[in-house]
Amino acid sequence: MKKIFFLLLLLFSFEIIQAQDVLLSNNAEISVLTVGPGTELNDAFGHSGFRIKDTSRGLDVVYGYGEYDFDSPNFYLKFAQGKLNYLISKTEFNRFYQVYIYYNRSIKAQVLNLSQAEKQKLYDFLVNNYKPKNRRYLYEFFFDNCATKIKDVTNLAVNNTITFNKPKDFKDATFRTLIYGKVNKNSWGSFGIDLALGSVIDRQATPEEHMFLPENIYKFFEVATIGNGNKPLVKQNHLLYNRKKIIKSESFTTSPIFVFSLIGLFILFITFKDYKNNTRSNWIDVTLFITTGLLGVLILLLWFATDHTGTHQNYNLLWAFVLNIFVIGQLFKKTPSAWFVKYLKLLVILLCLLTLHWLIGVQVFSIALIPLLVALFIRYVFLIKYFNRS
Template sequence: MKFPLILKAFLGAAVLSAPLGAQTPADTVSKANVPAALPNEAGSNLTVYLLTFGWGDVVWERFGHNAIWIKDRTRGTDMTYNWGMFDFDQPHFIWRFVTGDTRYWMEPIDYNSMVAYYKQHNRSILAQELNLSPAQRLKLQQFVQWNALPQNKFYRYDYYRDNCSTRLRDALDHALGGQLQTATVSRMTPGTYRWHTQRLMTGDLPLYTGVTLALGHPADKPISMWQEMFLPVRMANDFRTVTVADSTGNQIPLVKSETAIFTAGRPPEPSTAPGYLWLFVAVGLLYAAILVLLVRGAESGNRLALFGATALATVWTIVAGVGGLALLFAWVFTKHYFMGRNENLLHFDPLSIALVVLVPLSIYTLRGVSRALKLAGFIALLSLFGFVAQGIPLFDQKNGEVVALALPINLAVWWTVYRLTSYRRTSLPSSAAL
């Protein structure tokens, strides 16, 4: 979805480009007729296409990308306009990214350079000619040219509500006088922002885990077709079902024709979210089971098992505590709206960071035992509540994977502290070596 390179990368790609017809045959899919424009009517010299680029390998390429392509026969130009430009070398880029204040911009790029880049990176390219009247085509061209001016091109990027695809959608809706929004805003889809994000993270478990943990309750609301157009490929699919009024008031298909400019040698993007729940269940239960076995070994006098149980419990408190602090920071101190109201804080509790000290301290020195037991028990109870409360309307976040992973471990950590501190109290006089 995000366009990863600055303009000079496309200038380099232009050297590799050739006329479109010489690179790959076009595959025309469908056509629809529109009222013929008068030869001298303003805008009749323009042809407007939606270009959709399939998903790629890098993180920011997994959501696809799109652009408006305007062919101007009078000027002899073929320009594309996309809103996905960013630069890692921008001042404070990392901090802006973390706090949700990333600056993207819109950029016109020569059509041949654009196509050459995506072919080089093995990403499919679909062109859909749009059924716009001459006046609408002209209005769109004037808008994108205005938007490309230095004082107008920058905007604050939001992954779901204001990204490169929604900006393109809004530009087309502007040209259509609001018809696109009217036709799609009330048509609900079965997907959510979380579901689509997880779907596109298929095959990358660390990324899948990260977005599942980071996204909060707002990401689980059903979205309309209008909102679904934050995804370029979904927008292209949705356009096939949209009709708009022509200059005579008759309803016509928004898409006049389709051309597959390039078909990548990779599978299409996944159509459903992966079923990783079983994996999170297995990891959570396995981690908890290892803790139980180590505690049993420690209670039999095995010093290595005592160390292992303490270390394993402490490692989890580091992971849960740091993760919880990150989630809390994202909710309270950033502009990442969809990371707010995150029920995963019930399972990755920021208070766990205190157990990093209290767990080994209570087990090995028997100091702070009461505090360690109370805090570990409180964290375990919160995690248990987060599981039981799934049926309550205000606690229905789709975070089954996080619950499956964290709940058994949080319970096992409390049990570990309880058992080992009890064992140490009774065994210390006769086992000073421990």
């Protein structure tokens, strides 16, 4: 009987110790960490996390959102479909710090001006969110990412009483413009974004929607207030690591504009040669129709077959026209069907419509496409005249 009583007492004591471990002391600090951009596209926008520091409890950890779940079945398929669940992560601060120093990425900290009850509420939320049954969530780049989670969880801790004021340097911008602020327009990363993402990201973002970028979380938190508007959200801030300046050499000869300029000039050269010789190089027409048709299929799948919201209403389909892949047979005929000439005229009209969309701001397209679009326009006009002659 005494042994049973002793075991129960030990178990009860252990549970009390565990309970005490999750109770933050009065010395506890909760900070929002803002990590600067890296060198690759996937880390070009930075990162955000919560640092929970409580020396009295021997606690110094960082919680962050947006970690890949590589154990998820059909990882790449789900990623492409926009159905991949991401994870909340938990890392010892020293390890977190050393990793980002190694990659030379700046780290800034903002100590939140929270009451003891609010600190505990935020910490309890993160602990509960980190449990295996709660860790996964459906990531969305613009509206539910590593930065927006920081905003939402912080607001939850203070019962949604945060007022997000506009920073001094705030300027109205579209989602695409905000992306351009972090990615060079003449880069392959920017080209891929402009090709895959549609006109939905060319609408003006609300001030709060600017906070999908970690750097903007930092800026908005700096001037945010809690409650009646007199209490600042941030108590103090620290620069934990300042990125070392690196001279980054970018070769223009490998940039999208240069590559597509070469492709465009080559198409124009072949077209001029065909015009002078009154011939038609069928191989280049087949290549162009296959390429633009397959790209159109990809864009169409991203629009209708995935859950990515940013890929909707993508008017790159006006030049990467899906039907091109189905009319290739006409190119092998000496005298194509009469409707094919009308189809070529439609392709010219679509390119004109794309230009109009660009000019009036319906959708912004990659500047690297300009040489290719000009070459396509001239090639289509040449084909119309060639087939009309024959």
